[in-house]
Amino acid sequence: MTSEMREPTFLVLAALADGRKHGYALIKEASVLSGGRVELKVGTLYAALDRLQQEGLVAAAGDEVVDGRLRRYFELADAGASALEVEIGRLEANATLAKDRLHRRLLAPDTSSAHA
Amino acid sequence: MNSALEAKYRRALRWYPRSWRLKYGDAMLGTLLEIADDDGRTTPTREELADLAVSGLQIRLSAHLSAKARELAATVALVTGLAFSVTYFLFHAWSPWASATEALNDPSYVGFGAFVNPGVLETALWLVACCCACSRLRRLFRASMMTIAALPIVLLLVERATHPNWFGPSTVTLVFFSALALMTFLGTPRPQMVPFGFAVALTGWMIEYVRIGALDRVDAHSLVSEQLLWQITVLSAEAAPIFSVALLTSAMLSLTGRRTAAQVILVSMVPWMVAYTVESVSISGPGLIGSVVLDVLTGGILLVVTAHVARLFGVRHDRAQVS
Numbered sequence: 001m002t003s004e005m006r007e008p009t010f011l012v013l014a015a016l017a018d019g020r021k022h023g024y025a026l027i028k029e030a031s032v033l034s035g036g037r038v039e040l041k042v043g044t045l046y047a048a049l050d051r052l053q054q055e056g057l058v059a060a061a062g063d064e065v066v067d068g069r070l071r072r073y074f075e076l077a078d079a080g081a082s083a084l085e086v087e088i089g090r091l092e093a094n095a096t097l098a099k100d101r102l103h104r105r106l107l108a109p110d111t112s113s114a115h116a
Numbered sequence: 117m118n119s120a121l122e123a124k125y126r127r128a129l130r131w132y133p134r135s136w137r138l139k140y141g142d143a144m145l146g147t148l149l150e151i152a153d154d155d156g157r158t159t160p161t162r163e164e165l166a167d168l169a170v171s172g173l174q175i176r177l178s179a180h181l182s183a184k185a186r187e188l189a190a191t192v193a194l195v196t197g198l199a200f201s202v203t204y205f206l207f208h209a210w211s212p213w214a215s216a217t218e219a220l221n222d223p224s225y226v227g228f229g230a231f232v233n234p235g236v237l238e239t240a241l242w243l244v245a246c247c248c249a250c251s252r253l254r255r256l257f258r259a260s261m262m263t264i265a266a267l268p269i270v271l272l273l274v275e276r277a278t279h280p281n282w283f284g285p286s287t288v289t290l291v292f293f294s295a296l297a298l299m300t301f302l303g304t305p306r307p308q309m310v311p312f313g314f315a316v317a318l319t320g321w322m323i324e325y326v327r328i329g330a331l332d333r334v335d336a337h338s339l340v341s342e343q344l345l346w347q348i349t350v351l352s353a354e355a356a357p358i359f360s361v362a363l364l365t366s367a368m369l370s371l372t373g374r375r376t377a378a379q380v381i382l383v384s385m386v387p388w389m390v391a392y393t394v395e396s397v398s399i400s401g402p403g404l405i406g407s408v409v410l411d412v413l414t415g416g417i418l419l420v421v422t423a424h425v426a427r428l429f430g431v432r433h434d435r436a437q438v439s
Binding site: 006007022023024027041042043044045046047050051063066069070071072 | 136139140142143144145146147148149150151154163164167168170171172174175183252304
């Protein structure tokens with residue numbers, strides 16, 4: 001995958017990084033990981049999970065019935081872990097570059113007063 | 117367990133195809149009920165129902181349109197709508213140009229505040245939608261598009277009420293905007309493609325207006341009217357070959373395995389076909405609907421045959437790249 005990963009995809013993969021999870025747990029984890037900014041909807045989540053399964057990044061990891069309700073678990077596949085690692089690298093590289101620019105700006109002499 | 121709530125969610129899940137419901141229906145229902153329990157709700161939220169409807173329809177569409185084709189078609193719709201709304205504003209709704217429009221010569225003319233007509237609302241909404249798409253504010257983007265899609269109904273009602281003192285936008289313009297807005301629901305537009313796409317679409321519209329002005333010998337002190345725009349753009353003798361070339365290009369691309377490009381061209385033709393239909397019917401009356409239906413059927417049959425031929429010869433379709 002060469003193109004930029006969408007945030008919901010990134011959050012789903014990141015949420016699965018430390019072990020298998022069911023739908024609701026994934027929604028809660030995505031919210032925690034995004035600092036409460038991203039609230040995945042059920043339709044969006046399952047569409048993403050279906051697509052990620054087709055791409056071999058995520059795999060179904062068993063069903064469980066709790067209080068008469070079905071919980072389907074999902075886990076990160078090896079390809080998913082690699083894709084997540086690549087995306088993290090990309091984000092880190094971007095952040096490092098941005099930090100570097102910001103640092104240079106802070107070090108640069110203030111020229112605004114000289115122009116005034 | 118709240119069986120009434122479960123029944124409501126099961127009804128909402130009918131937006132999805134049967135095969136999807138068999139695969140994920142119970143798991144989705146379980147998740148929805150767990151969330152409702154935690155929230156202490158006994159009824160689905162409007163956001164949940166809207167998400168299930170949009171997502172379900174997208175899954176149904178994805179059986180025919182790849183995710184990449186849907187994203188690209190949504191991007192094409194966004195840049196076309198934005199570019200046309202800006203062009204419309206410049207040529208038809210901006211007050212400084214009012215002196216050059218036919219409206220001002222009419223004694224019954226009343227402007228829309230500082231503008232010639234309410235078309236400025238379309239421009240404002242498309243600009244908001246574009247900013248939301250580029251800032252990845254998906255919910256706000258969808259809300260803007262829903263408003264654009266619904267705006268024709270409101271404005272057409274106003275048109276009825278104020279008739280004959282209505283100075284645009286015309287029905288074709290409103291329906292064209294609406295069709296483009298609905299097209300953006302196919303997928304999420306790609307923000308990185310918006311600036312370039314907008315520049316291309318805007319250039320295209322400007323060229324079209326200059327072409328119409330030159331063709332119709334519109335004098336230097338007046339502007340291209342909306343009526344003239346649609347008559348020449350979708351109904352003229354020059355427009356017909358463009359539709360045919362687009363259809364044939366789509367068929368050829370499909371035959372050579374470039375299914376995504378073929379689908380994007382085909383879907384992008386829909387708003388134009390809608391404009392063509394509305395303009396044809398408004399000029400020639402409802403009797404023309406049969407002819408338009410025949411055109412659409414012929415196009416549809418051609419594409420189905422092409423797809424079957426491609427499958428028969430074992431043409432491999434490009435795989436959608438999804439992120």
